Amino acid sequence: MFMKSATTEFQQVLDKIEMRTLAYGDNTLMSEFRLGKGAQLPRHSHPHEQTGYLISGQMQLTIGDETFQVEPGDSWTIGGDIEHDALVLKDSLAVEVFSPLREDYLP
Numbered sequence: 001m002f003m004k005s006a007t008t009e010f011q012q013v014l015d016k017i018e019m020r021t022l023a024y025g026d027n028t029l030m031s032e033f034r035l036g037k038g039a040q041l042p043r044h045s046h047p048h049e050q051t052g053y054l055i056s057g058q059m060q061l062t063i064g065d066e067t068f069q070v071e072p073g074d075s076w077t078i079g080g081d082i083e084h085d086a087l088v089l090k091d092s093l094a095v096e097v098f099s100p101l102r103e104d105y106l107p
Contacts, residue, residue, distance in 0.1 A: 001025065008107050010034060016088070017041065021107050028099045029106070035059065035092040043085040048098040050078040057092025061085075 003023050010018040016036030023030050035057065043062075053075045061070050063084045070076065078084050098105070 014041065015039060019105070021105050022095070024101060024106065027101055028097055029102045030095065030097045031102075031105055033092075033094045033096065035086075035088040035094065037088055037091050039086075039088040041084075041086040041088075043083050045081050045083045046102075047080045048100060048102055049080050050084075050096055050098050052076050052078075052094050052096040055093040055095065057088065057094075058090040059092055059094075060087040060089060 001023060005022070008020045008022070010020045010032075013019045013033075016039035018034040019031050021029060021031050054070050054072055056072050058072075059070045061068050061076060061084070063076065063078050064082055068074075068076070
């Protein structure tokens with residue numbers, strides 16, 4: 001499967017957080033997130049493993065009981081059912097991959 005970036009629109013997920021699906025297969029889904037400064041991703045968990053890469057910006061990411069200052073070039077993996085949250089310190093752009101497939105993120 002090939003997807004051109006212009007084929008999917010960003011959707012508002014939370015205040016100051018937008019997401020679009022870039023590509024997906026039978027077992028994984030890759031998304032791009034635009035995160036505005038001051039956005040807060042509330043503490044939550046889901047059954048999907050989540051691996052991310054910060055392209056630009058800066059965030060404070062908490063995975064379980066550990067908090068990290070995430071800067072461009074940094075990456076992370078959050079195991080399924082692990083609680084996590086984030087505070088966006090600068091306008092940011094991130095790419096994340098979910099497994100198994102997140103059906104709620106399908107275009």
